[in-house]
Structures are given as structure tokens and as C-alpha cells.
Amino acid sequence: MRYLLILLIAFSVTSCTDDIKLPTLLDYLTQNHKDIDEYIADSDLEFTKTDSGLYYVIETEGEGDFPTIDSNVTVKYRGYLLNGIVFDKSGEEGISFDLNRVIPGWIEGIQLFKVGSIGKLIIPTDLAYGTANIPGIPAGSALIFDIELLAIVQ
Numbered sequence: 001m002r003y004l005l006i007l008l009i010a011f012s013v014t015s016c017t018d019d020i021k022l023p024t025l026l027d028y029l030t031q032n033h034k035d036i037d038e039y040i041a042d043s044d045l046e047f048t049k050t051d052s053g054l055y056y057v058i059e060t061e062g063e064g065d066f067p068t069i070d071s072n073v074t075v076k077y078r079g080y081l082l083n084g085i086v087f088d089k090s091g092e093e094g095i096s097f098d099l100n101r102v103i104p105g106w107i108e109g110i111q112l113f114k115v116g117s118i119g120k121l122i123i124p125t126d127l128a129y130g131t132a133n134i135p136g137i138p139a140g141s142a143l144i145f146d147i148e149l150l151a152i153v154q
Contacts, residue, residue: 025131028140029053032124035082036142039122047122054108055122064115067152071099073110074151080144087136087143094150103128105143113149121145 036055040047047055067073076094080086099110105123113119123143125131133139 023131023140025126025140028125028131031140032142036122036124039082039144045120047120050108052104052108052127053124054105054127056109056112056119058113058117058119060116060118062114062116062118062149064149065152066114067099067111067149069100069107069111072096072153073099073149074153075110076148076150078146081137082142082144085136094148096151096153106145109145110147110149113147115149115152118146118148121147 033053040055045057045059047057049055074094074096076090076092078086078089099107102110103123105121105127108127109121109123121144123145125140125142128141128143129137129139131139137143
């Protein structure tokens with residue numbers, strides 16, 4: 001009798017989890033694009049959308065060089081969700097990193113900035129963290145970054 005009870009409990013737990021459908025990357029992207037379109041419509045900025053789905057705007061054009069994927073860059077930034085919650089930011093001195101070691105949205109987006117440029121990136125989840133939960137960033141989130149490219153260190 002005890003084994004029958006264990007089997008019934010195991011079956012009911014298994015059958016309950018079969019009914020749970022986790023969002024897919026496509027589900028998140030569909031919602032991202034609706035939310036991003038709404039965010040852009042509410043802003044006073046003219047964003048450009050790249051073929052990959054990255055949105056960017058250069059608010060102040062710099063006069064320096066453009067970085068490449070192999071560049072080490074110094075960037076001052078603030079990262080936040082579409083609802084305005086800030087999840088990360090650099091100090092005033094910025095942070096330096098190899099461009100080829102960050103999320104795809106940054107790899108593509110930072111290369112659109114000349115040194116000295118200030119602007120924004122809106123990165124859909126497929127160019128960010130996808131379906132992973134990252135501390136401070138829920139799965140499937142589109143991300144916004146206020147960016148200032150301070151330097152390229154070759």
C-alpha cells in the first residue's frame with residue numbers, strides 16, 4: 001500500500017509538470033518587440049534597427065575612431081530594463097573590456113559608436129541573455145544601455 005501511495009504521488013507530480021509550458025525564446029522575442037516598439041514610441045529619440053534586431057541611437061557623435069570586434073574599449077554605461085529598473089552601471093571612469101567577450105548586442109552596438117559618442121542601445125533578449133535568469137535581469141528581458149564610448153585601447 002505504501003508503494004502504491006508513492007507511485008500515485010510521483011505520477012501526480014509528473015503529470016502536473018507536463019502541463020507547465022515555459023516561455024520559449026520566440027515567446028520572449030515576440031513580447032520584446034512589442035515592448036520595445038512601445039518604449040520607442042514613448043521616447044523622443046529616433047532609433048535605428050539593425051538587421052539583427054538591435055536598436056541604437058547616437059545622441060552625441062564622437063570624433064574618434066570606431067572600435068572593431070578585436071578592440072579593448074573603455075565604456076561608461078548604465079543598464080536598465082524597459083520598466084526603468086537599473087541592473088548595472090559603471091563608475092564615471094567607465095570600465096574596460098575586450099569587445100569580443102561581451103553579449104552579442106554589445107559586440108554589435110559598441111562598434112557603431114566612435115570614441116566620444118554618447119547614445120543608447122536597446123538589446124532584445126536573443127542578443128542578450130536569452131532565456132537565462134541573470135541576477136537583476138529576469139529571463140527574456142530586453143535591455144537598455146546608456147553608453148558613452150570613452151576610449152579604444154588597441
